[in-house]
Amino acid sequence: MVSWRHARRLVVVGYLVLLVGWPMSLVVQATFADGLDTLARTLGDPAVRSALGLTVVVAASAVVVNTVFGVGMSLLLVRTEFRGKRVLSALLDLPLSVSPVVVGLAIVLAYGQDGWFGPALEDAGFRVVFALPGIVLATAFVSLPLVIREVVPVLTEIGTDEEQAARSLGAGAWPTFWRITLPAIKWAVVYGVVLTMARSLGEFGAVKIVSGNLEGATQTATLLVEQRYQDFDQGAAYATAFLLAAVSVACIVVISFLRPEEKP
Amino acid sequence: MTAVAAPARNRRRPSTPARVGLGVGVLWFSVLALLPLVAVVVETSSAGWAGFLATITDAQTAAALRLTVTQALGVTAVNVVMGTLIAWVLVRDPFPGRRAVEVLIDIPFALPTIVAGLVLLSLYGPGSPLGIDVAATEAAVTLALLFVTLPFVVRTVQPVLAELDADVEQAAASLGASPLTILRRIVAPALAPAVAAGAALSFARALSEYGALVLLSGNLPMRTEVASVRILSYLESGDQTSAAAVATLLLAVSLLAIVALELIGRAAVRRG
DSSP states (O other): OHHHHHHHHHHHHHHHIIIIIHHHHHHHHHHTTTTTHHHHHHHHOHHHHHHHHHHHHHHHHHHHHHHHHHHHHHHHHHHBOOTTHHHHHHHHHGGGGSOHHHHHHHHHHHHSTTSSSHHHHHHTTOOOTTSHHHHHHHHHHHTTHHHHHHHHHHHHHHOSHHHHHHHHTTOOHHHHIIIIIHHHHHHHHHHHHHHHHHHHHHOOHHHHHHHOOOTTTTOOHHHHHHHHHHTTOHHHHHHHHHHHHHHHHHHHHHHHHHSOSSOO | OOSOSOOOTTOBOOOHHHHHHHHHHHHHHIIIIIHHHHHHHHHHHTTHHHHHHHHHHSHHHHHHHHHHHHHHHHHHHHHHHHHHHHHHHHHHSOOTTHHHHHHHHHHHHHSOHHHHHHHHHHHHSTTOTTSOOOTTSHHHHHHHHHHHHHHHHHHHHHHHHHHSOHHHHHHHHHTTOOHHHHIIIIIHHHHHHHHHHHHHHHHHHHHHOOHHHHTTSTTOTTTTOOHHHHHHHHHHTTOHHHHHHHHHHHHHHHHHHHHHHHHHHHHHHHHO
16 A cells, blocks of 8 residues: 555656646746846836836735625625525626636626726726726626635634624624624635735736736736737746746745644 | 515524625625626627627637637546545645645646746746647647646545545445445545536636636647637627627536536435
């Protein structure tokens, strides 16, 4: 049996190294092939700085929106009864299985210049597609369920005993939420936020369609990676990709340390 | 709302603030996701049934759809085997360095897809240190999809496997059951729903992938062009209706897959 065990382990580790580990290490190598020069030159490029800045703004907006919505929606799904709850719950998972390209198309059809609401919004002086709001909408769409998926199971598991005790002792709804519920779901919210952040920083397909991809204005970091690679500016492509990869790997490592030994 | 519906135990009927919250939440969700998705379906229907059929039977589009579905099926099959095996090794034969492996499995989930494509290109593209160049071939599509769908089966099977009591398997073995019987009668039925759920996620993701393929697959019409790329090329040529038709078909197929695999998972539990 020992040899079987070793064979299994070898297959698993080999597969993961060939598929993930080795390729990842090559990007790090390509970034640092000539020391810190490539990274420094890339970060000195105004277009790169603008793209990174836009990505941070967009991801932060998506995280705030999805966290408020996600925590509120989770509370409603777990703590109240209403008609159509199961349908709503299933629909909330939908964004995870919709292609980013379809998300982009959907937003253009609804809010674009020839879309359902685009002309009316434009008359009101509010441009969605090919502008910041569209990029935020697309990003919030693709990362929508991540907070809910983390918070709902925890809310279900902790039950309502402590909340009811607090309420029966005269605490209002708001203090009960801040003092009892929120501390109990704190880590689930943190995981949800970190996952949402990683997903938002990396959104590509949906943003490519709704942003217009204008360098220095509506070009996000992922769009810049594609453009620079295709323009044979591989140094900048690899360096920006490295920065994005570093943030997402940091997100995973943070989660794996925050969530120590729940799995035996 | 009827007044007779009895509230479940420990749950209150929505208070006024909860109802307001629900209203605001559903409104935002509709603005963000539901209305735009409805717009896609409505745009598709504007060309009528004949227009829809004409779009999806167009030679280039049909080829893209065929490639997408076969690749998604193939990749999902690999994930069912490899994902279950990886979960098994992580849960049943822990080894030093397990934590690093856990991080490797989660990387595809968090890594920006365009970066994923670039990362794979550095080992399997032109200038590969292994001398393997799959760029702009069907193998590149498979590779990219294997990368982005890696975590799904592992992450759904792992917790179920951890809950599964090894004692039962030992008891069966001590009563003379062969390893194959144990696998078939005890382990497989317990894991089937989780494997099915992971497979559904993996299939839906493979159908819809775009970012990881852009740089790697070359997007050659009739050969390595997948459905998402086809949607984008329709959109870039200003044909929103055809783009919407392909998008609607993709949405329908991934919903169908999720429902079907859910049913398979349930049936497997009943048989076990």
